[in-house]
Amino acid sequence: MSRSEGQAREAASGYRKGEAARARILEAALAAFGAGGFKGATTRQIADEAGVNLPALKYYFGGKEGLYLACAEEIVERYRARMVAPILQAQAMLEAREAPETARQALKIVFRALAGQMVETREAEAWAGFVLREIAEPGPAFAILYEQVWQPGVNIVGYMIGLAGGLSAGAAQMEALLMISSLSAFGAARPVSLKYLGWDDVSGERFERVMGNLERRIDELGS
Amino acid sequence: MSRSEGQAREAASGYRKGEAARARILEAALAAFGAGGFKGATTRQIADEAGVNLPALKYYFGGKEGLYLACAEEIVERYRARMVAPILQAQAMLEAREAPETARQALKIVFRALAGQMVETREAEAWAGFVLREIAEPGPAFAILYEQVWQPGVNIVGYMIGLAGGLSAGAAQMEALLMISSLSAFGAARPVSLKYLGWDDVSGERFERVMGNLERRIDELGS
DNA sequence: GCCAAACTGTATCGCTTGATAGCATTTTAC
DNA sequence: GTAAAATGCTATCAAGCGATACAGTTTGGC
Numbered sequence: 001m002s003r004s005e006g007q008a009r010e011a012a013s014g015y016r017k018g019e020a021a022r023a024r025i026l027e028a029a030l031a032a033f034g035a036g037g038f039k040g041a042t043t044r045q046i047a048d049e050a051g052v053n054l055p056a057l058k059y060y061f062g063g064k065e066g067l068y069l070a071c072a073e074e075i076v077e078r079y080r081a082r083m084v085a086p087i088l089q090a091q092a093m094l095e096a097r098e099a100p101e102t103a104r105q106a107l108k109i110v111f112r113a114l115a116g117q118m119v120e121t122r123e124a125e126a127w128a129g130f131v132l133r134e135i136a137e138p139g140p141a142f143a144i145l146y147e148q149v150w151q152p153g154v155n156i157v158g159y160m161i162g163l164a165g166g167l168s169a170g171a172a173q174m175e176a177l178l179m180i181s182s183l184s185a186f187g188a189a190r191p192v193s194l195k196y197l198g199w200d201d202v203s204g205e206r207f208e209r210v211m212g213n214l215e216r217r218i219d220e221l222g223s
Numbered sequence: 224m225s226r227s228e229g230q231a232r233e234a235a236s237g238y239r240k241g242e243a244a245r246a247r248i249l250e251a252a253l254a255a256f257g258a259g260g261f262k263g264a265t266t267r268q269i270a271d272e273a274g275v276n277l278p279a280l281k282y283y284f285g286g287k288e289g290l291y292l293a294c295a296e297e298i299v300e301r302y303r304a305r306m307v308a309p310i311l312q313a314q315a316m317l318e319a320r321e322a323p324e325t326a327r328q329a330l331k332i333v334f335r336a337l338a339g340q341m342v343e344t345r346e347a348e349a350w351a352g353f354v355l356r357e358i359a360e361p362g363p364a365f366a367i368l369y370e371q372v373w374q375p376g377v378n379i380v381g382y383m384i385g386l387a388g389g390l391s392a393g394a395a396q397m398e399a400l401l402m403i404s405s406l407s408a409f410g411a412a413r414p415v416s417l418k419y420l421g422w423d424d425v426s427g428e429r430f431e432r433v434m435g436n437l438e439r440r441i442d443e444l445g446s
Numbered sequence: 447g448c449c450a451a452a453c454t455g456t457a458t459c460g461c462t463t464g465a466t467a468g469c470a471t472t473t474t475a476c
Numbered sequence: 477g478t479a480a481a482a483t484g485c486t487a488t489c490a491a492g493c494g495a496t497a498c499a500g501t502t503t504g505g506c
Contacts (some may be wrong), residue, residue: 017452017453017502017503018453021454035360036260036262036360037262037263038263039260039262039263040260040261040263042492042494043494043495053454053455053456054455054495054496055454055455055495055496055497058494058495059452059454063495064494064495128359129359132411132412133356133359135411135415136355136411136413136414137258137259138414142414146415146418151419171432171436173419174420174432174433174436177419177420178405178408178433178436178437180408181404181405181407181408181412181416182401182402182404184411185400185401185404188358188359188411189355189359189404190359191358191360192369192373193400193404196373196374196377196396196400197397197400209393210401212394213398213401214401217440217443223443223446240473240482265463265464266463266464267462267463275484276484276486277465278465278486279485280465281464282482282483286464286465287464
């Protein structure tokens, strides 16, 4: 082991060259794991797609499993980057006024961000595939995704649904699970939904149609 | 090729011995493919689980891919067996009286059956895994599942939602997609939801809590 | 310039996979 | 009973897999 272990290489001040390669590998791995799952993706295919050779994967991530875990962490980071601002905004609104109407407005903000993450972006396809496979058959990345993405997401949505009124705490939790899962229509089940609707993507006006249905359901929470 | 091609062996009048082996293989394959996807499942593991030897898979199904397609057809058949009666009942109700209230009652019947299929049974875990993997990344079985399960299911639910009132045809379709997808909370995403709720299954009283939320949303369709 | 560390490339190992060849055994028809 | 078809098993192949030994090349600090 004359060279570094290659694993925890973050704060290296110099030698910036490899960061690009590392990023390309991660991008290719996200797409490959998302499409085929852990066993379905091959290291050769990922290396090829990233334009590097096979030992580079070991060099940068220690191996296939390390690369897989790095993908999970990358997903968490991208989720955070997109959700932090809307969630802070929603929390600020609720601190100012805890009325049901405020809760519904806050819910719409959070759900718009959530739906954007799961539905709108093209990278979302890989994202959804990765998360869903890991969730359906818990593996090494399950804990990361559950604790960093799913649990806090359901928590905050359930809390807001409770504030919106009309439901007990338990029913609000259940409602949060069901509402968030309904987004999988355009997440994991996107190919089916697109084919059914005759769409080829979920861009601007179409995204608004999805959001329109979600917002109507949020409004109905007050009844 | 001194023996038969082994593929289309359906109407053979005699030689009933192998049917049991065939069924065991199919059962093991459903579980294996559902858990790990096409590449994740190995033929050895399936043969082992079914208590047969490796060449038996080729003998009965022609190979791994043939076995995979046979699984898709088996799923369609089980889906049909469970859904035919409730759908006929719902249609009969709607032929008698096309009132919004009737449509909501019919929807509850259909959704109870749908939820039972996706949520309640233990085999549903493999079922959900298989369908969802195939849907997320369309493969050879996509057409079968789409045309025989997804499309007719969304169609009938969307039709009933339209009758329930308050929504345009397009919005009703969208609502059908979102409502059916919300069941994935206890289908594909079951491990997450169970962990979040602290449940270990979705049996009687818990199943009713899920249905309670779904039925409340169906009732709200009338507003 | 020069050395060490960071990066890249070639070649190959050991293993598992799906498939199948070839033979033994069981079942059915007559 | 007996022949033929159906079914089951052992052994093995070729291909693809993840991993890595090892050497070469680039980069940055001094």
